[in-house]
Amino acid sequence: MEQWVRDFGFTEHYQFYTEPEIKKSFKKYIKTLLNRTNSITGKKYKEDGTIFSWELANEPRCWGTNMGKNKKCTTETVTSWIDEMSTYIKSIDPKHMVSSGEEGFGLAGVDTDNDIYQFGDGNDFVKNASLKNIDFATIHLYATYWGFKDFIKEGIQYFESHAKAMKEQVKKPIIMEEFGLPVDLRDEVYPAYMQSLIDNDYNGIMFWMLAHDEYPNYDGFNLYDKDVTTYVDDFTAIQKAKGGKKVICKKCKAKF
16 A cells, blocks of 8 residues: 555555545556456456455555554545445446455454554444445454453454454454464464354454465464464364355356
């Protein structure tokens, strides 16, 4: 996002969401991508059933890596952008699902003083997930970055509070899109996280990140082949069993 801002001669992160010329260019990028032909299937991406869904951004919020918050950026700034871009995608590709890609910040009514639940980052989790053209919610979790003191207790609170909001208010699916912990915390925390995510009916659970053994562990969160056996395999069967019988959807196949 910040590269787009710089390329168009602006200086604030939030301007990615507000400047007409940036939004116009981003829509051109979207249109080009959706109409690209898959070299393997021979289908345009917008007609390709091998694509699960479209995600608007990685962690859209009022600040980024090198550009901080600006008081002009509010929840309305980010929500309006998510609404506009998700609607634009659906106008070209009504067949695929769309998600925001957000972390889950901005959720009222949670008994905690951790500011990730506040709205200062420009996110309103419920409002964003409730938008007409957003099909499911996403959350991320990086407990060591977010000031958690009790990794298990606060992590489970995060999972439960977002799942409750989706079930009681939004009534759409929710995916834990990425979470990671350093190696020394995994044996104790990951099993508790996985069980809580399954117990709270998350529709998908993904780590950050699975990597080949030769790939460097830049942020300390990589899972390699041996780690998948340790932390994932046992829970795969449990999650699969909760999914019930395999559904053959002729209507779904007919769409593509």
